[in-house]
Amino acid sequence: MSDNRRIAEEIIEAVGGQENVLSAAHCATRLRIMVKDKEKIDQVKIEDIEKVKGAFFNSGQYQVILGTGTVNKVYEEVTKLGVGVSTKAEQEKEVAKSGTVFQRAIRSFGDVFVPIIPALVATGLFMGLRGLVMQEQILALFGMAPEDISENFILFTQVLTDTAFIFLPALVAWSTFRVFGGSPIIGLVLGLMLVSPSLPNAWNVAGGGADPIMFLGFIPVVGYQGSVLPAFIAGIFGAKLEQRIRKMVPDAFDLIVTPFLTLLVMITLALFVIGPIFHTVENVILDATVAILDLPFGISGLLIGSLNQIIVVTGVHHVFNMLEISLLESLGNNPYNGIITASIAAQGGAALAVGFKTKSAKLKALAMPSALSAFLGITEPAIFGVNLRYGKPFIMGLIGGGIGGFFASIFGLKATGMAITVIPGTLLYLNGQILLYLLVNVIAIATAFVLTWMFGFSDKMLKENKSDIL
Structure with a gap:
């Protein structure tokens, strides 16, 4: 018997046996087990199993920390034992029903932003590399100076470093629709509307190079390049609105009517209500954060x-x-x-x-x-x-x-x-x-x-x- 097979058997036995396991899934480092009765879990026995680095119960899931690589191998053996399996996403739908309101809100917040992080990680690395190659000491090694860098190269680096932030509302709205049960593609289009080139660019407005469009004499409308909170709030309302419309519209008209009404209502709310209010809230949060960091x-x-x-x-x-x-x-x-x-x-x-x-x-x-x-x-x-x-x-x-x-x-x-x-x-x-x-x-x-x-x-x-x- 392989070590991973033995570890899988010992884990299942320690959580109360197969009859106490509803399903199993895994992420990068943890085996996630949903159990019927958490009182049957033998915590001491779990932590004494070889390769187990810790375990804890969180919001309907018993999470056994095994580490990268190991978790995949142990999970494979768990599936061979006949334990019910599910994807991490399927488990998250179940655990979303558990925990306090605050816990569920935080979990949803994480579910929205975690998928976006890889794009921002790549962008950060591009920024770091650009900073490295633009340093005078580095350029001097190749007999160059900053003024020798061509404009085309600068443009290329700007494509790498600026794109994710220019279209950040689109990424946020897409992910928010996905998490809250809407159609991600509708969320993506809504987010793209928030950064439409037809709107005054947010960065130009902030720098004094452009003025917001004033509706009704007092509602400032701008693009939301690089903004997060307006797209997040609009995504939540948009996903719920789409669900409500879909229930009311006959199936024969769903393909046409549902996306039309969802986008029409939500871009109106996003530009005239949600955007101005929550962009202000976002700035207040950012200013407070910067003030703390500047202590x-x-x-x-x-x-x-x-x-x-x-x-x-x-x-x-x-x-x-x-x-x-x-x-x-x-x-x-x-x-x-x-x-x-x-x-x-x-x-x-x-x-x-x-x-x-x-x-x-x-x-x-x-x-x-x-x-x-x-x-x-x-x-x-x-x-x-x-x-x-x-x-x-x-x-x-x-x-x-x-x-x-x-x-x-x-x-x-x-x-x-x-x-x-x-x-x-x-x-x-x-x-x-x-x-x-x-x-x-x-x-x-x-x-x-x-x-x-x-x-x-x-x-x-x-x-x-x-x-x-x-």
């Missing part, structure tokens, strides 16, 4: 770096995707990224200290890969598998994140993109800040490592902890 003496970095991973544990961290997108669109950079990178790196440093200090072969085999995962930007294995299990390492990681965040703020780190951190995140700091970025990571990791080694962990905790690893 003197590194206070913002200390606070955000210390608290970020607590927010990750609660699962509401997807809220900040919108803020990072707004920062990139408005400022052209992302000062938030360097701070949260410190918080992520520090949790890896704490897990690394546990791995080095423990004499337990199994805990060492769990902690070391978990630390590596954190250094690649994924903290769940380190948090749920090691640091939170023993408590103090997690706290030491929070302290390390605060110290690292403090220096990120003091140094004024500004990423060219979002969503990648620690080692992969170096690509976002090819704008001349890479050495400072590396220093911040080293400070965060070293602080968490030393504090965990000295005060945060000893093998005595293995016996004291209910889910001890021996």
